Amino acid sequence: MSFHPPSLSRVAALAVALAIGLGLPGAARADDLHRFALIAGNDRGGSGTRPLAYAKEDARKVWDVLTRLGNVRAEDTTLLLDGDAAHFVAALDQAEQRARAAAARGEKTALIVYYSGHAKDGALRLGDSALPLAALKGRLAQAPFDVRIGIFDACQSGAMTRTKGARKVPAFEIDTANQREARGMVLLTSSASDEDSQESDLIGGSYFSHHLASGLLGGADKSGDGRVTLSEAYAYAYDRTVADTADSAAGAQHPTFSYDLAGNGDLVLTDVVARREGLLFPAQAPAGTYFLVDGKGFVAAEIAKTPGVARQIALAPGRYRVKRRLPDRLRIGQVDVPRGELVALAEATLRDAPFSDDPVKGPEREPVSLSHWSMAAGGGYQSVFASPSAGLFPGTGLAGLEFTLRDFFLRGWAWGFDLAGGGTRSSVTVLTGTLPYRFSELSVATSLQAEWRRRALGPVVPFVGARLALLLMTRKFDDGTVPDQAFATLSPGLIAGVRVAVSDSWSVVLRGRLHYLLYNVDQANQSLGYWEAAVFLQYDFGGQP
Amino acid sequence: MKKKQGHSAGRGARAAQLGALAGMCALVGCGNYSNEDLDYLSALPQTDDLSVEAPKMSAVRPALEDDALQTTTDVTTKLNGMADDLLKLVDQIRAGYPSSRQGDRRVWGPGPADNNPGWQIEFTMTKDAAAVPVTFAYDLLMIPPGAGVDGALTVLSGTFQATGGAHGVGHLALTPGPARDAGAILPGLEKLMSLTIDYDSQDWPRTLTIEAMNVPTIDPSTDALDAKYSYQRAQNGDGAMTFTFLKDVVNGPLGVDTLQITSHWQGTGAGRADIAVTGGDGAGLISWTDCWGPDATTAYNSRTGAGDTSACIPLL
Numbered sequence: 001m002s003f004h005p006p007s008l009s010r011v012a013a014l015a016v017a018l019a020i021g022l023g024l025p026g027a028a029r030a031d032d033l034h035r036f037a038l039i040a041g042n043d044r045g046g047s048g049t050r051p052l053a054y055a056k057e058d059a060r061k062v063w064d065v066l067t068r069l070g071n072v073r074a075e076d077t078t079l080l081l082d083g084d085a086a087h088f089v090a091a092l093d094q095a096e097q098r099a100r101a102a103a104a105r106g107e108k109t110a111l112i113v114y115y116s117g118h119a120k121d122g123a124l125r126l127g128d129s130a131l132p133l134a135a136l137k138g139r140l141a142q143a144p145f146d147v148r149i150g151i152f153d154a155c156q157s158g159a160m161t162r163t164k165g166a167r168k169v170p171a172f173e174i175d176t177a178n179q180r181e182a183r184g185m186v187l188l189t190s191s192a193s194d195e196d197s198q199e200s201d202l203i204g205g206s207y208f209s210h211h212l213a214s215g216l217l218g219g220a221d222k223s224g225d226g227r228v229t230l231s232e233a234y235a236y237a238y239d240r241t242v243a244d245t246a247d248s249a250a251g252a253q254h255p256t257f258s259y260d261l262a263g264n265g266d267l268v269l270t271d272v273v274a275r276r277e278g279l280l281f282p283a284q285a286p287a288g289t290y291f292l293v294d295g296k297g298f299v300a301a302e303i304a305k306t307p308g309v310a311r312q313i314a315l316a317p318g319r320y321r322v323k324r325r326l327p328d329r330l331r332i333g334q335v336d337v338p339r340g341e342l343v344a345l346a347e348a349t350l351r352d353a354p355f356s357d358d359p360v361k362g363p364e365r366e367p368v369s370l371s372h373w374s375m376a377a378g379g380g381y382q383s384v385f386a387s388p389s390a391g392l393f394p395g396t397g398l399a400g401l402e403f404t405l406r407d408f409f410l411r412g413w414a415w416g417f418d419l420a421g422g423g424t425r426s427s428v429t430v431l432t433g434t435l436p437y438r439f440s441e442l443s444v445a446t447s448l449q450a451e452w453r454r455r456a457l458g459p460v461v462p463f464v465g466a467r468l469a470l471l472l473m474t475r476k477f478d479d480g481t482v483p484d485q486a487f488a489t490l491s492p493g494l495i496a497g498v499r500v501a502v503s504d505s506w507s508v509v510l511r512g513r514l515h516y517l518l519y520n521v522d523q524a525n526q527s528l529g530y531w532e533a534a535v536f537l538q539y540d541f542g543g544q545p
Numbered sequence: 546m547k548k549k550q551g552h553s554a555g556r557g558a559r560a561a562q563l564g565a566l567a568g569m570c571a572l573v574g575c576g577n578y579s580n581e582d583l584d585y586l587s588a589l590p591q592t593d594d595l596s597v598e599a600p601k602m603s604a605v606r607p608a609l610e611d612d613a614l615q616t617t618t619d620v621t622t623k624l625n626g627m628a629d630d631l632l633k634l635v636d637q638i639r640a641g642y643p644s645s646r647q648g649d650r651r652v653w654g655p656g657p658a659d660n661n662p663g664w665q666i667e668f669t670m671t672k673d674a675a676a677v678p679v680t681f682a683y684d685l686l687m688i689p690p691g692a693g694v695d696g697a698l699t700v701l702s703g704t705f706q707a708t709g710g711a712h713g714v715g716h717l718a719l720t721p722g723p724a725r726d727a728g729a730i731l732p733g734l735e736k737l738m739s740l741t742i743d744y745d746s747q748d749w750p751r752t753l754t755i756e757a758m759n760v761p762t763i764d765p766s767t768d769a770l771d772a773k774y775s776y777q778r779a780q781n782g783d784g785a786m787t788f789t790f791l792k793d794v795v796n797g798p799l800g801v802d803t804l805q806i807t808s809h810w811q812g813t814g815a816g817r818a819d820i821a822v823t824g825g826d827g828a829g830l831i832s833w834t835d836c837w838g839p840d841a842t843t844a845y846n847s848r849t850g851a852g853d854t855s856a857c858i859p860l861l
Contacts, residue, residue: 392580428580431679431707432587473578482586483640487578521579522646 033110033147033267034102035072036095039063040080040088043371045118045125051372054199056081057298058116058153058209065216066112069270069314085129088115092139099144110147110267113140116209119154137187146183147267149230153190153209155197186259186267188212188234190241195253198245204298208255211240211302218272218313219303226273226312229266240302272314279320279337280344283310286331291323312342322350330355373541374414376402376509380534382422382441384517391428392519393473393530394439398422402536404449414463416447426475435482437475445469447495459501467493467513491515499538509536577642585643585651585670588681588705589635590715594744595628595753624755624774627740630733631701631719634685638668649674655688660730663690667697678713681705687724698724700731712746722760736763749780768792782812789823797826809858814839817857 041059043052063079066072076098078091092113099109118125123132140148190197190208199206205213212233214220220228220236238255245253272278279292287307292315294300300320301313317339324331333350337343383395400420408415423440449465474486493515501507517528643651649672658664665688673680685701688694703717719740721731736759743754755774772790789805802825810816815838822831836845836857845852 392578428583430580430583430587432584432709432712435583473576475578481591481636481639482583483577483642485576485578485582485642487576489575521576522581 032108033071034099034107035070035076035110035112036099036145037063037066037070037072037077037112037114038080038088038091038095039066039077039112039114040083040091040117040126041115042082042117042126044082044127045120046128046130049118049120049125052117052199052206053201054205055116055118055153058205058213059114061205061213062114062116062151062209062216064316065213065270066114068316069216069272069275070112071271072112082127084126085124085131088124088126088131092143096144103144108147109145110149111140111143111145112149112151112269114151114153116153116206119152124152124154140187141185148185149267150185150187151212152188153197153206153212155191155195184260186230187257188230188237189256191253192256195251198253200244202299203302207241207244207253208237210299211244212237214240214301214303216270217301217315218270218278218311219301221272221311224309224311226271227268228270228272229268231266233269236304240304270314272312275314275340276342277317277337277340278312278314278342279335280342281305281311281313282344283308285310285345285347286324288324288326291325293321293323295319324350329353371405371407374402374404374406374538375541376404376536376538378509378534378536379422380511380532382530382532384528384530393517393528394424394426396422396424396439396441398441398443398532398534400443400534400536402538406451406540412451412453414447414449414451414465416449418445418447419443420445435477435479437477439473439475441474442472443469443491449495451499459507461499461501461507463495463497463499465495467495467515469493469515471517487519487521489518491517505540507538507540509538510534511536579642579646581646582642582651584679584707585672585681586639588670588672588707588713588715589639589683590632590703590705590717590742590744591712592632593751594712594715594746595632595742624757624772626733627719627737627757628742628755631717631740631742634701638685655686655694658687658729660732661687664688664729667694676706678709679707681707687727687729689727689729698727698729700724708747714745714747716741716743718742736760736768750777750783752777779812783810785809791825793825795822795825795827795830799826801825802827809860811858814841815844815858817860 039059039062041056043055045052059079059081063077067074067077076095078094080087080091083091095111099111102109115124119133122134123130124136137150140150190206197206197208200210203210211219215233215236216228218226218228220232222232222235223229234255234257238257241255242252245251281290281303285305287305290301290303290305291299292301292303292313295318300315303311303313305311315337317337319334319336322333322335322345330353331347331350332353335343335345335349377400379397379399381395382398384393398420399422400418402416402418404414404416406414419442421440421442423438425436426439427434427436429435445467447465447467449463451461451463453461469491470488471491472486472488474484476484493513495511495513497509497511499507499509511532511534513532513534515530515532517530519526519528638653641653643653645652651670653668655665655667658666667686667688668683669686670681670683673682682704683702684699686694686697687700688697700721700723701717701719703715705713705715707713719734719737719742721729721734722738725731725734738758738760740755740757743752745752753774753776755772757772759768759771772788774786774788776784776786778784785808787805787807789803791801791803793800794802794804803823804820804827805823806818806820808816808818815836817834817836820831820833820835822828832847834845834847834854834857835843836852836854838844838856843851844856845854847854
């Protein structure tokens with residue numbers, strides 16, 4: 001379940017460059033610590049929980065920020081997606097072993113543990129497995145790192161900090177004057193012990209992780225020194241999370257903070273200026289909240305720009321759409337961030353746009369999608385094209401069952417398996433007369449479909465795809481002296497249709513198929529084809545249709 | 546005649562066969578699903594084509610006529626048995642699908658021959674689609690152990706004209722001699738030298754002619770040397786047959802007699818049989834006529850003088 005990014009050497013080289021090549025004043029301070037990270041995301045929390053939509057995305061986002069800006073070498077990180085408790089503990093064991101080796105070399109070490117997923121009844125819920133919060137906290141307290149930072153984005157995760165007294169306001173100030181002696185443990189949670197942590201389809205993640213990541217990219221650099229400290233990141237995430245969730249149906253969500261650091265020092269989590277890469281909001285840029293939307297439609301960063309203060313955001317190279325909301329309209333534009341370049345945002349490049357063109361909730365990104373199974377049952381009709389197969393395979397009704405794994409590989413993609421069978425009566429004319437028979441067909445198939453989910457279409461989801469079917473067609477003649485006949489072949493085809501949701505779990509599927517059929521019993525190969533039309537009733541397990 | 550049995554596999558076995566077919570053929574597509582094969586299969590003789598009926602007679606007959614009838618019935622039974630065996634063989638072929646299809650040619654086998662270890666059997670059919678009517682020819686070959694196709698021995702050959710109607714016009718010849726001489730075991734055909742069958746089932750009346758020649762070495766007092774059977778039946782149930790065979794039925798210097806039985810009947814059940822020895826020691830000695838009514842009671846019998854010849858149905 002763990003994932004190690006492929007470009008270890010490049011990231012490591014950049015990290016080394018950050019440490020020794022660029023020589024920024026604050027970098028040495030951060031590099032005093034050999035940093036390790038365990039980043040985990042799991043959308044599923046087992047029985048009694050509803051699958052999350054963005055826990056893994058949150059983990060990926062935090063992993064990206066820490067490896068790019070947090071002076072955490074890629075080889076010192078573990079990105080655990082959909083892993084269970086055993087995987088989590090194993091990754092922690094591995095990090096501890098490496099930390100001991102580093103300590104033996106005289107290095108100071110730090111561990112950053114980030115988790116996005118479910119928590120319930122005092123335990124992190126990683127799929128069907130559980131990891132008690134108290135045990136995890138004890139484990140972290142004893143872990144052989146000079147500094148341990150735990151960040152937990154999960155419902156009721158405030159239970160982690162409750163024994164130390166959760167603070168619902170970021171009313172703490174950390175003396176950053178003596179950081180070299182920092183030792184101990186810091187815990188951040190996304191919500192209090194009696195609160196749910198909420199996700200947002202609009203931003204494509206949980207509120208807390210979204211704002212935490214935005215802050216680590218530079219949005220939280222309140223001091224303007226180009227480095228985001230732990231306290232800055234927390235304060236930023238706290239303010240934004242509370243503000244965004246204050247009016248939500250689930251109620252305001254209050255992140256908590258607990259620290260036990262000897263030396264009373266703060267920690268630099270990210271250095272946003274060292275790479276000289278990203279987007280610069282000049283001091284004269286209008287104040288307000290800027291949304292930076294990446295190519296996939298996700299909000300990569302949400303930045304609260306204050307008047308007269310420049311703000312550098314260490315975006316990854318790529319193309320972004322920029323939005324600033326005004327009372328009566330939007331200001332939107334597009335900016336490209338080349339690799340290794342720092343691009344200044346020019347207000348003149350933005351244009352006025354109506355709220356309907358809001359890129360944050362525009363058509364480019366689909367709503368919630370969850371990896372899940374669906375099952376469908378229904379029936380249809382199949383007809384082999386008349387020529388040149390006249391009289392060979394009669395048209396027949398088919399009933400079928402379909403099992404589909406949705407949003408597993410990619411959002412909007414479905415990998416399906418279907419089984420169908422049917423039959424009809426027909427007859428064939430031979431030289432000596434007519435032979436009535438009973439035709440039967442059985443098909444087993446797999447298909448890959450891409451769905452086109454758009455808010456504008458409401459409950460209607462068009463889809464197209466490809467299918468590969470194994471067909472077994474037989475006929476049994478009324479004349480017992482004529483032997484049964486059978487034909488089997490693989491048949492590739494195309495699928496198109498629409499799925500219409502009628503409730504959270506049920507939908508009606510109208511589907512057509514066009515298939516190629518190789519027939520080669522008589523003499524040379526013949527390329528035949530057939531079409532199918534069907535209506536199915538579909539039930540989605542654990543997801544939304 | 547019997548119904549075919551060869552392809553009536555159990556449901557489980559059939560499912561397994563279909564599963565194996567699906568698995569093996571998945572990548573290239575295969576099977577025996579063929580309209581053209583049906584044409585070939587339909588060209589083979591069917592039960593109705595080769596059905597041999599025993600001659601009919603009145604229910605009450607003199608003893609000698611009974612002897613003649615018994616003899617006739619015995620020969621008829623043997624002819625039926627041979628035709629039945631022939632049909633079973635054809636059904637075995639029909640139960641499977643061709644192992645190769647080459648244009649207008651189908652080949653079944655070669656495969657192991659029953660009762661003959663080391664022998665192989667192959668059946669080929671060719672179609673002359675240009676002929677009017679479309680004509681098929683077929684051969685059943687037995688290949689001795691170690692011999693190639695060039696050493697194959699023809700056991701059965703035939704032709705069929707797909708004239709339409711109920712079936713068509715066919716001819717087949719069974720020649721077990723060469724294979725038997727090469728050591729093949731052919732149960733039921735030990736004494737047969739040749740059997741030719743001509744049938745016409747394209748329309749009414751249907752006709753069937755069977756001519757059997759046994760090997761010369763058989764004992765004519767117990768087996769018929771040669772037998773010829775001609776039969777026709779009309780759609781309304783009327784029918785006629787002529788049965789001629791060589792057998793020593795009257796002791797004398799000539800040995801073998803020619804016994805001929807001609808029988809006509811109507812769909813009502815009434816009929817007549819004329820029995821005569823036309824050659825050999827009994828030539829002219831036996832010539833009887835037996836007529837019966839719809840209820841099978843004797844209407845006239847020349848041997849006993851019962852009844853009246855006017856009560857006999859006319860000769861067809």
